[in-house]
Amino acid sequence: MHGGFDMNYDYLIVGAGLFGATFAHQMALTGKKCLVIDRRHHVGGNVYTEKTADIHVHKYGAHIFHTNNRAVWDFINQFTEFNHYINSPIANYKGEIYNLPFNMNTFNKMWGVVTPAQAQEIIEQQRAEITDGQPQNLEQQALCLVGRDIYEKLIKGYTEKQWGMSCSELPASIIKRLPVRFIYDNNYFSDRFQGIPIDGYTSIIGKMLAHCDVKLSTDYSELYSSFAPYTIYTGAIDEYYNYCYGELEYRSLRFETEIMDTSNYQGNAVVNYCEREIPYTRIIEHKHFAFGTQPLTVITREYPQPWEKGSEAYYPINNEKNNALYQRYQALAARNQKVIFAGRLGSYQYYDMDKTIANALCLASSLKN
Structure with missing residues (x-):
């Protein structure tokens, strides 16, 4: 796997998602040379969007950017312009809305x-x-x-x-943090800044990685550690250690996306289906994130799934058993001075996008000196 690569990288960054791309961008600004790899065929991780029927489709579930962190908002706005979308989901229970x-x-x-x-x-x-x-x-x-x-x-x-x-x-x-309000307000988030990037999330990631080398469809196990003196690893921490203490548990998702021959399928970007008998939790109609007027529409049904090796890990199950297991892996990681575990999978925490960016900026800042 050495062929075609300059071996003199400062950082090998495993994962071309939001954390990896933010970190790589910041380090490239300081003159550091970064190689970013991802096992998927595309950059962007779970925020990846691609156009279908002229609509930006969120391929791994809805991603609505929201934050109260002005520094993060200013940072992300370097790479895109946001629209004024406000998240106002509705719930369908046996036909009642x-x-x-x-x-x-x-x-x-x-x-x-x-x-x-x-x-x-x-x-x-x-x-x-x-x-x-x-x-x-x-x-x-x-x-x-x-x-x-x-x-x-x-x-x-x-x-x-x-x-x-x-x-x-x-x-x-x-x-515990479920919003409950005694006012007539359907805005799900209370953050000051909110919206959807008008060019999609993939464009943001591409701009972040413009000055880095990127290798897709590449697993970390295919590379030698000598590529760079330091590795930023945003994959699953238990996988890195070959599950030596056992597997951390997650919930996964299956997405079923369909082009519909109508201009407006459900009248809202996000509709939750609350009764147990319907197997999917929600339907996303992507065009409504961007106030689209296309003649067709694209919907995605989300089906929660048990996680198993080889499937995507979306939601860590942070119960006592798993948190204790993570602490054991974290203790291993603390002895490894050459690898920094980060991001949602590396930290075994669910992070919103703004927190992911903030964490990456913080790490980059700490390593600049």
Whole structure:
């Protein structure tokens, strides 16, 4: 695998996703020479977009950029212009449509209430069934937040599909930050900056990597460590160590994308399907991220899947068992001065895009000296 490569790289960066590309860009600005590899056939990782029927399709699920971090917002705006898209998903429960996040529009549809006091009174009444102090699982946490009606219709089935487990088996922490608002506001995020890049995410990554060498369809195991004195590894930390302590657990997704012979399939970019009997969790209609007027439309159904070796790892299952296992791998990593584990898989954490960029900028800054 040495053929065709300059061996004098400063950094080998494993993964051409948002973390790897941000880090590589920052180091290239300081004159460092970076080789970026990815086992996929494209750059961008999970933010990869490609055009189908003249529509930017989010190939690995919806990615809506949002942040309160002005430095991150200014950084990403070097590479693109963002539109004014606001994430306002809706939920479909057996043909009933509810606004998300949970707000006065949701409560009005659910109970016919029109004032915050009326909504709070109903939630307080339903919350009374939890009498054992602190919620011990996701089900109890949901009941405390929004009561039985909303839990049964809009949380239970969706969440159990997503995680493949009963809500009573899932940790309360998963939904502790679930937005609940007693105002008529369908904006899911409360961040100051929000939007979708008008040229798609792949264009951003390409610009970031303009001054780096990139090798796609290449697995780290195919390379020799002598390519560079330092490696930034954004793959799975347990895979790097050949699963010597066992496998960390994830949830995966299967995407089913279809071109539809209509200009408007569902009237919204994101529609959640909340009943347990429907196998997919949501349908994305990509053109609505960009206010598209194309004659056709493209939809993607998302089916949660158990993770197994060889499938994509999307959501770390951060329960006690897995977090303890990760700590063992982290202890191994701490003894390796030549490899830095980073990103979502390297850190065994789910990060939003802005946090991923912020982490990469921080790491690059710490290594510039």
